[in-house]
Amino acid sequence: MLNISNNKKARIESVEQFSTVKQLANRPHYKILNRIIIGLCLLAVLVLFLPWTQNVSGSGAVTTLKPNQRPQTIHTAIAGRIEKWYVKEGDFVEKGDTILFISEVKEDYFDPNLVNNTKQQVDAKKSSLESYDSKVKSLESQMAALSNELTLKIQQANNKIRQARLKVKSDSIDLEAVKTQLRIATTQFDRSTQLNKDGLKPLTDVEEKRLKLQDAQAKIITQENKLLTAKNELINARVEIGRLTAEYNEKIAKSSSDKFTALSSQFDTEAQVSKLENQYVNYSIRNGMYYIKAPQSGYVNRALQSGIGETIKEGTSVVSIMPASYEIAVETYVKPIDLPLLKRGDEVRVWFDGWPTIVFSGWPGMSYGTFGGRIVAIENFISPNGKYRVLIAPDKNEASWPKQLSIGAGVQTIALLDTVPIWFEIWRTLNGFPPNYYQAEPKNENSKEK
Template structure:
């Protein structure tokens, strides 16, 4: 029927009035339903063959990769009493800024001139060490002088021994000569006596030979005494040499003993001096520790010990600082059945708490408000709660993570695995099969 006018009669006639018109309209509606169902079926079939990225979902949080970039507490190195605070909670601080001033609480450090007085003790001890070293030097000189004197004395005595030995030889030779003369005089006297008895010699001649014989006997006795004196002198010199060696050995030994004693006192002085130097250094460092300073840049998260006049112990926490800069990563906990599917450098898509996002896990490219990272570390041992920790670092090739992220922020991660058809993924999940683990380039796949 041609529509040659915009006028209609539907306002005046009802379709139900004529059954033929109603049948025609029902047939047209059935055709539309069939076309719609065919289109939906075709769309469903097409969707079944679309690629679907298998993934593992896990909850996690933002943490710092480096230990010095996490929240840390500031402790007192020494015990003391709080006198003044220089910061308050929320203050931005730089490394070395003073946080609090402490006063001394130990009685041995109350003296305000403690360092000066200890330095005076140290100077006195150094002078004492110098005196002992001079004493050691003097004793060494004394010992060398004694050694030289011993050599000289020994040489003198040994020369005297040589002279005495020569004298003994001379006296012995002289004694032998006198003995020969005495023998001759004795023989002459006996011959003259025999001749006198026969009347051939006079009495005066006999008396002359007897006198000469007596003179030679006297000379023999005198020379024997001289020889004995020479021998005794030689023996005395030998005793004198032994006495000199013993005397000087005792003197040298005493000098060495005095030297060792002085060295011992000098070393003791050095040890005490080292202790005093350490004490001076410790006192100086302790005074610096009255001012507790910030270990790094950041801001004061909280003050733990706040009371003025409050006494603190050594190592007690006084404040908590959060660093300004940190190298953040996402930490996830995966179950043992999922951990074999994850490998280093594997891609991970994440959504962070507080950032709006629309996530379609199987089609990561179509998701919005998500951020990408890659796996950098996988634990080799189970944690106490029965999970493996996995660390994920931002991917520089993708859009950067929000700079507003803070440690402890919650996140949901999607660890991307193999891409499979949608129908395969539906079949796998309906049957409870795990995601595909073996890769085409893996040795396991080649063996298969």
């Protein structure tokens, strides 16, 4: 203070000298309140050291464990027009029960006798196939007969060749004999001529010898003619073999060509038979598709089509059904940061919407109305909601899940992890750290209990 003012500084008297202040300070409930505050502080400090079970929370819905037990829609495999309904919503149907009857809308299948007509076509083509098979066998028999005939003809021609050779040889010998006779006749004629000149032989003898000489000369020409004829017959016999071979090869080739033509027609007919049989089976199956039947036993939830005479396309949903028997499960969704902490077989606590529940996430033993479960599957691809899907089945070692649960009911889950003090959990939460990744130590297989 600069004390530039003439005013005196206000003097503050001690308030303790007043009796009212003394009475307020000596009241006993202030001391009790102080003790309560101190006790609560000590209790809060002790609570910080209590055990807390870390957990991964998630939310989802009730589903079924197996895919074939989940609600499904029944589709029509072919296009058609609705003619008659056999069920209504809420009905129970057995497997194979008829749900809906549709009629044909495609002009290719309007014929009511389409299946029978196709069957007749198949039978006719099969008969044609058998005819081609018989023709092929006949041509094979014909080829075998021609081959045998060719063999016999060649043997016959070979015999003619041998005969012609023998005849050529015989005619050659006869020609040599005639030549010898000609030489003898020439010698006798010359001797008779000389003796006639010497007057020892008459002229008639000379004329006789001349006649024999001329006869021998005529015979040699005739024999040479026979020899040439025999040689020509030999050549003709050899040519006959080539002619027979060429002739019968041509016949066999023609039969073989006819055979392969018949085989080609046979194979083509077989393809047509297969195609017609395929059409016949398809038409038969299509006739059975006019009646839409239940694939399994269940309840008709909703009719997705309505009316009579309405046209539907292939693959159109007709009704949705819920299977009668199923194994219940829970699908929950967890954050990506929590996914590495989960594995198959982990214990999970589950509570259901509408079921009385008191939940202490950090003290699962004190919770009420929760049920045990085990993780059976973890999806490795993120869902559209930005979380990962986890499938949970009931824990067989704990109480059974309520039978009143319906598919699609809401579910909350907590997966139990490590147990830590509360102060550590508070510190972890304030710092945004993930829960502790806890794994039980593997047991030593070689260790034995004593």
